[in-house]
Amino acid sequence: MNPSEIQKLVETLRPSVIDNHLCKATLLNKTDFIFTLSRERKRRLFLSLENGSPFLTLAEINSSFSSLVTPFQGLLKRELDDGLIQDFYAIKNDRIIVLKIEKVTDAYQTLTRYLIIELIPSHPNVILTDDQWMILGVYKPSQSLEEKRPFLRGLQYHFPEPLPEKIFPVFEIHLQKLFDDHEKKALLGRSKEKYKFLFHFVKARIDSLKKKIEKQGEDIAKAQGKLVDKDKGNAILSSIGIIAEGSSSMTYEGMDIELNPQWSLSDNANAYFKSYRKSKNTIKKAAEQQALAQSELQYFSFLSGQMETLDDEDLDGVVAELEDGGYLPQTKVQKRAPKVKAIHPYFFMVDGVKIGFGKNNLQNDCLTFKFAQPSHFFFHLKNDHGAHVIVFSDNPSDAIKTTACEVALLLSNKTDGEVLMAQKKLVKKLDHPGLVRLEKYQSFYIKKIRPETIEKMKEAHR
Numbered sequence: 001m002n003p004s005e006i007q008k009l010v011e012t013l014r015p016s017v018i019d020n021h022l023c024k025a026t027l028l029n030k031t032d033f034i035f036t037l038s039r040e041r042k043r044r045l046f047l048s049l050e051n052g053s054p055f056l057t058l059a060e061i062n063s064s065f066s067s068l069v070t071p072f073q074g075l076l077k078r079e080l081d082d083g084l085i086q087d088f089y090a091i092k093n094d095r096i097i098v099l100k101i102e103k104v105t106d107a108y109q110t111l112t113r114y115l116i117i118e119l120i121p122s123h124p125n126v127i128l129t130d131d132q133w134m135i136l137g138v139y140k141p142s143q144s145l146e147e148k149r150p151f152l153r154g155l156q157y158h159f160p161e162p163l164p165e166k167i168f169p170v171f172e173i174h175l176q177k178l179f180d181d182h183e184k185k186a187l188l189g190r191s192k193e194k195y196k197f198l199f200h201f202v203k204a205r206i207d208s209l210k211k212k213i214e215k216q217g218e219d220i221a222k223a224q225g226k227l228v229d230k231d232k233g234n235a236i237l238s239s240i241g242i243i244a245e246g247s248s249s250m251t252y253e254g255m256d257i258e259l260n261p262q263w264s265l266s267d268n269a270n271a272y273f274k275s276y277r278k279s280k281n282t283i284k285k286a287a288e289q290q291a292l293a294q295s296e297l298q299y300f301s302f303l304s305g306q307m308e309t310l311d312d313e314d315l316d317g318v319v320a321e322l323e324d325g326g327y328l329p330q331t332k333v334q335k336r337a338p339k340v341k342a343i344h345p346y347f348f349m350v351d352g353v354k355i356g357f358g359k360n361n362l363q364n365d366c367l368t369f370k371f372a373q374p375s376h377f378f379f380h381l382k383n384d385h386g387a388h389v390i391v392f393s394d395n396p397s398d399a400i401k402t403t404a405c406e407v408a409l410l411l412s413n414k415t416d417g418e419v420l421m422a423q424k425k426l427v428k429k430l431d432h433p434g435l436v437r438l439e440k441y442q443s444f445y446i447k448k449i450r451p452e453t454i455e456k457m458k459e460a461h462r
Contacts, residue, residue, distance in 0.1 A: 001055055001119060003093050003163065009173055010090040010097055013058050016040055017088045022101060025076040026067040029189035032182075033126070034061060037085075046179050047117060047126070048186070049139065054124035056097060056117060059179035063311075068193060072126075075137040079103065079113055079128060093163050095119040116157065125151065133157045187311065195307075195315050201328065202304050209297040216290040219282060226279035232257045233272035240265050299432035303361070305385030306434075309411060310359050317343065317360040321433055345371070345388075346460040353400050354392040357407055357460070361434030364388040368436070374425035379404040380436070382418040382443060387411040388434070390424070405446045406453040418445050 001009065021038035028034055035045035043058050067073055080101055087100035099115040112131035118124060126139040135155050142150040149158055192199050235252035236243075236259070243250050246261045259268050307318060322328040345358045345367035356371065358364035364387060368378060372390045379389040379401075389408045391400055405419040422441040429436055 001053075001095065003090075003095055005171065005173065006095055006097065006119060007090045007092070009056065010088060012173065012175070013045075013056075014088050016043070016058055017045070017099075018085050020085050022080050022083050022085060024067075025073065025080060026065055027070060027073040028065055028186055029068065029193045031189065032186045034065065046182075048182055049124040049126065050182075050185075051122055051124065054119040054121065055178055055182075056119065057175045057178040059176045061179065065190070065312075068190070072137055072139050075128060076115075079111075079136065080115065083113065091159060093165060094160065095121075096159065114157075127151055127157055129157045191307070191310065191312065191315055194312065195319075198315065198319060198322075199307065201322075202300055202307065205300050205327070206297065206304060209293050209300065212293045213290055213297065216286045216293065219286045220290070223279040223282040223286070226275055228255075229272040229279065230276040231255065233269040233276065236265050236269040236272065295431065299435055302385040302432075302434060305412060306360055306387070309413060314359045314363070317362045321360065321362050325433070344462045346462055348456050348460040350400060350403050350456055351397070353396060355400070355404055355407065356390045356392065357387050357411060358434075359387060359411070361432075364434045365429070368424065368427060369429060372424045374423065376424045377401075377404070378422050378424050378427045378436075378438075379408045380420050380438075381408055381412055381414070382420050384417070385412065388436075401444065402446070402450075403453050403456070405444050406449050407457065409446055410449060410454065410457060415449055416445075416447050418443055420444075 016039075017037065020040060023036040023038055024034075026034040026036070031049045031051075033045075033047040033049075035047070037043075037045065040058070042060055044061050045056065046059050046061065047056050048054055080103065083101040083103035085099055086102050087098070090097050095118065097117040097119065099117075101113045101115060103111045103113060105111060113136070114129045114131075114133065116127040116129065118127070124140075127135060128137045129135050133156060135151060135153055135157050137153060138151040140151070142152055144150070145152070149160060151157075232252075232255065235255060235257060236250070239250060239252060243265060245264060247259050247265075248261045249259055250257050257272075259265070260271070263271070303318065307315065310318065319328065343362045343366050345356050345363040347354055347356045349355070356367050358367045367390050368388045372378070372392070375394040377391040377393065377396055379391070380386055386408055389404045389411075391404050393400065396404070401421060404421070408419045409415065409417055420438060420441045420443055422438045426439040426441070427436050428439060
């Protein structure tokens, strides 16, 4: 947003912002804040400090979020909660917005605070000062006093030097669209911050399994190179009486064979036979372990893809799933069961036909193996991670099938791709939650997602 757009934005928002009490400041993720206003119960101020394109808007935000806890968020809570917004203005020809807030303390002392929002690309920031513009707290504090405008607690806040007078283009501002376009990224950022341990665990597990599979592959290749030891042992036995005892090597039909001169030829042959048996056993065991690791890698890769689209409640289901599978330690002494709601899949109606989908593996298994009947139809991305989609119909129309395919793509953040369809009775559950095998299926390729399917997805409920 350029200075002229920010000026226009503030003029648009000012009547809705001033004379409100600031009820709550929520830190959604590392870069985004939500400010709840007393008279704007349906709409809330949304502030993004994303480096490339910071912005402020007033938008309908239907979900309620608990705040991430940081020292700066705690400062805003202490200093601004229930404060009255007396003024709201933009610094002329600059990307800075100021809120003047009056706060009455528990001791009935009236304090004035300034919340300064700098929407400067590459350097967005939020600074809280007292009535004398002394800094009380900074969201992104300076690393050194040597900076041109250091932001540290106890220093005087200084506005930047005025920009040269310039006429900036002003485009139409869509307040809700500003939030809607950023919402998915904001919620994913929140999930990755709040569930950092979960994202880190899954990524570390995937990396570990890849290394394990690679190491097992090396062990198999090395062991396969030793299978020729069987031929060497037979060659030695065939040469007894021909090769002198105590020889250090021999050649048989172009094959060079090392010998231990301190052993008899028979003992040398047995040593090669033992090496062959050991190598054969290594190949068998390593292949079994590699197959198990590959299955587990498929499962965790599937989880990783799922987690990119899940909200807090669905991510809680993933945590419960990993605890139940023994991958994560139980958070309580008594085994924690996932909330019933967290297990329930989502549903919506199209032309009188119910379509269901899961967002995590618990929901996928519940949908496919508890709710769906054998004659209903199952949809899933081909050779990719994704949600289970069920059409609760014995004979769905082509339009319904297309919708189900589009839902499978949407849930994996794809706009086109190949989707498989099979009757539920042909879907077989595998060892890990959410993973299945199709005994027979049809394939559909979707080139574009229709807008009406996106709108229908918004109606989904449990």
